[in-house]
Amino acid sequence: MAISTNAARLCRLAGRTVSPLLVKQRRAVSLPQRRCFVTTSTGNNATFRLDERTAHSSLDLFKKDTAVIYRMLGLDPSHVQDNxxxxxxWAVVFGDEKISSGRHYWEVTVKKSQEFRLGVAEDLMSREDCVGTNSSSWVFGYAQRKWFAMTNKTIIPVTLVGKPDRIGILLDYEEGLLGLVDIEKPRIIHAIRxxxxxxxxxxxxxxxxxLLTHSGLEAPEGLK
Structure with missing residues (x-):
């Protein structure tokens, strides 16, 4: 299903008002072919922190870069190191781990947010885009008290009653699976293939x- 007007609103600029003139004049920045991350995971149980170098200026990292808070005004982009x-x-931040194989599981405490997206993206995804709006990112989102799965501007409603305080993410690289996990059952609520x-x-x-991230975890027993 193509992205709707409401869905497009969910992709709004994070706490910023940008005129069309400024958008047209913005210079494209090419990403380097290789970037320096802390580690590269080719096994299981990836452990990561949030990477400040990728964080939008409205996002502040805390708890040793395992948590992130949204500031509506944020910092003036000119006061943030340009790279x-x-x-x-877009109010997006990546983890500092590159995953190229294996089965990985992490959890996110979401009880203090009413609008967010969780998932994975290609290391070299364009920084001009928001996660979920291109073919290089796959996310589960929550907004307007509803869950959805999203990639390449396509939104699929996810049936989940209410919002738990903490949710799981399962990634199986070889199987091509990204799952949203109910950690209480446990079960995969919705899977992206x-x-x-x-x-x-x-x-x-x-x-x-x-949001508060919890990485390096074992996937719950019995989780398919």
Whole structure:
């Protein structure tokens, strides 16, 4: 299903008002072919922190870079170190781990946010885009008290009653599976199937409140 007007609104600029003139005049920045991350995961149980170099200026990292909070005004972009890895228009931050194989599981405490996206994105995804709006990112989102899965501007409603305080993300690189996990059951609530071809990073979008990540975890027993 093509992205709707409401869905497009969910992709709004994070706490910024940008005129069409400024958008037209913005210079494209090419990402380097290789970027320096802390580690590259080819096994299981990826452990990551949030990468400040990628964080939009409205996002502040805390708790040793395992948590992120959204500031509506944020910092003036001109006061943030300029580099091609940073998201300039969208309230997005990546994890500092590249995943190129294996089965990985992490959880996110979401109880203090009412609008966010959780998932993965290709390491070299364009910083001009928001996660979920291109073919290089796959996310589960929550907004207007509803869950959805999203990639390449296509939104699929996810049936989940209410919002738990904490949610799980399961990534199986070889199987091409990204799952949203109910950690209480446990069970996969919704799965996105895709043939991954390049290294992935944990990806987060936040437009309200805060998120706390918990990585390096074993997937719950019995989770298919």
């Amino acid at each position: 091609p890895e940073r998201f300039r228009d 895709v043939h991954f071809k390049t290294p992935l990073c944990p990806a987060f979008g936040l437009w309200d409140g805060e």
